Amino acid sequence: MNAIDNRTDIPAQDVVRDEAFYRDFRQQLRHFMQGNCPQELRELVRSNQKVGRAEYARWQQILHARGWGAPGWPVEFGGTGWDLQQRYLFEEVSAELDCPPLYHHGLGHIGPVIMHFGTAEQRAYFLPRIIDGSQWWCQGYSEPGAGSDLASLKTSAVREGDHYVINGQKTWTSHAQEADIMYTLVRTSQEGRKQAGITLLLVPLDTPGIEIRPIRTIDRWHHVNEVFLNDVRVPVAHRLGEEGEGWSCAKFLLDRERLSPATVPRLARQLQQVEELIQNRLREQGAQPSLHSALERLFVAKASAMGAREMLLSAIQEEMNGTLQSSKSSALKLHCSELSQQISSLAYDLAAPEFATRLLPQAPAADGQDDLEMERQLIHTYLFYRSRTIAGGTSEVQKNVIARDLFGA
Ligand SMILES: Cc1cc2nc3c(=O)[nH]c(=O)nc-3n(C[C@H](O)[C@H](O)[C@H](O)COP(=O)(O)OP(=O)(O)OC[C@H]3O[C@@H](n4cnc5c(N)ncnc54)[C@H](O)[C@@H]3O)c2cc1C
Known part of the structure; x- marks a missing residue:
């Protein structure tokens, strides 16, 4: 066993990081996750059911108590300081054991922006609450009329003394x-380039003047909302970065959002589940032509997942070095969202079409128990994943970013 600091499990500097080191580290992760992730949470994740704040927070608190609340953060901000390989292993073992993913809006999105652009007071106040899972965030970027063309956003913030007064509407707010706080882009100036008049504000959602209305999506769950802001007063101390610097913060954040280290291992786990489904069908039905074609689709998806893994590793390394290119995170986002649709379509085609009309998610089983829970969840996942090529920036927009970076278009 290699030398490990017992309090945080951060390897001492002089430890040789060879194959044996990472094997031990993986064992340590497995041992902890198997022993400490509650069985009911793992079952929920395994069967692709909805994970909400209560479940995310429960797991986050357990990880935090272990010193593993922020695997991707540097030690100075309360993170583990793990290297690339350790970070990837954490995500991989977590997916293999069906532990809930980390809640991305805090740890993956706004946390790094606060580290980079925040004041000492903002870092000291917000970061610990993200790591211990007590404060929950959401993203208020998109508006009706400002999605792909985000810089056209109209929600305004006017400075009055030591407050901003916000008026406008956000939409698709997951x-x-x-959530407790929405990080949101607002227009503070109409002058010059439209990007230059944008500012990033952190808006507590219990502030008077905020109304949140649910949007029901095709999968019938409640993921997204409209958020109306009517004379909402936010202290200037809740501005991240300088006034007019919001566009730089937004781009910094979107690059990290599109990187999303958990996606690839979760897709690999779903592929494993699909493979089990095919094996079961082969045992039950014999070698039907439809199962041959499913196997072919499975192999193509597996090859794609291997490519995504390599791309992810190099993107995480670039992020850690501070050299992450927008085109790299966009390529990863593009590839993974399309792959997730391929996998969920394959699972759906195998198991679900004959049940689709009667098994829409949340339609209760006639007698509470109809033995079709797996099919119900596959239909849900299939429908939900239709949004993967839209949320976080559409595939067309990712292609534009890649083209611009490569060809300077
Ligand atoms: C499930 C889900 C969750 C979401 N969560 C959030 C959230 O938490 N916070 C948030 O702020 N937003 C969120 N969004 C919004 C998401 O970021 C936007 O939907 C997305 O950016 C697209 O914007 P739009 O819907 O306005 O479509 P539009 O921008 O109107 O695009 C319509 C179509 O035109 C294409 N198009 C647009 N511009 C170009 C171009 N220049 N070149 C080529 N094609 C183009 C698009 O690809 C698309 O096919 C979420 C969306 C979904 C579906």
Whole structure:
């Protein structure tokens, strides 16, 4: 066993990081996650059911108590300081054991922006609450008329003394119904380039003047919302970066959002589940032509997942070195969202079409128990994943970013 600091499990500097070191580290992760992730949470994740704030927070608190609350953060901000390989292993073992993913809006999105652009007071106040899972965030970027063309946003913030007064509307705001704070882009100036008049504000969602309305999506769950802001007063101390610097913060954040280290291992786990499904069908039905074609699709998806893994590793390394290119995170986002649709379509085609009309998610089983829970969840996942090529920036927009970076278009 290699030398490990017992308090945080951060390897001492002089430890040789060879194959044996990472094997031990993986064992340590497995041992902890198997012993400490509650069985009911793992079952929920394994069967692709909805994970909400309560479940995310429960797991986050357990990880935090272990010193593993922020695997991607540097030690100075309360993170583990793990290297690339350790970070990837954490995500991989977590997915293999069906532990809930980390809640991305805090740890993956706004946390790094606060580290980079925040004041000492903002870092000291917000970062510990993200790591211990007590404060929950959502993203208020998109508006009706400002999605792909985000810089056209109209929600305004006018400075009055030591407050901003915000008026406008956000839309497609994931998790707003269960979040405490929304990081949001607002227009503070109409002068010059439209990007230059944008500022990033952190808006507590219990501030008077905020109304949150649910949007029901095709999968019938409540993920997204409209958020109306009517004379909402936010202290200037809740501005991240300088006034007019919001566009730089937004781009910094979107690059990290599109990187999303958990996606690739979760896709690999879903592929494993699909493979099990095919094996079961082969045992039950014999070698039907439809199963041959499913196997072919499975192999193509597996090859794609291997490519995504390599791309992810090099992107995480670039992020750690501070050299992450927008085109790299966009390529990863593009590839993974399309792959997730391929996998969920394959699972759906195998198991679900004959049940689709009667098994829409949340339609209760006639007698509470109809033995079709797996099919119900596959239909749900299939429908939900239709949004993967839209949320976080559409595939067309990712292609534009890649083209611009490569060809200077
Ligand atoms: C499930 C889900 C969750 C979301 N969560 C959030 C969230 O938490 N916070 C948030 O702020 N937003 C969120 N969004 C919004 C998401 O970021 C936007 O939907 C997305 O950016 C697209 O914007 P739009 O819907 O306005 O479509 P539009 O921008 O109107 O695009 C319509 C179509 O035109 C294409 N198009 C647009 N511009 C170009 C171009 N220049 N070149 C080529 N094609 C183009 C698009 O690809 C698309 O096919 C979420 C969306 C979904 C579906």
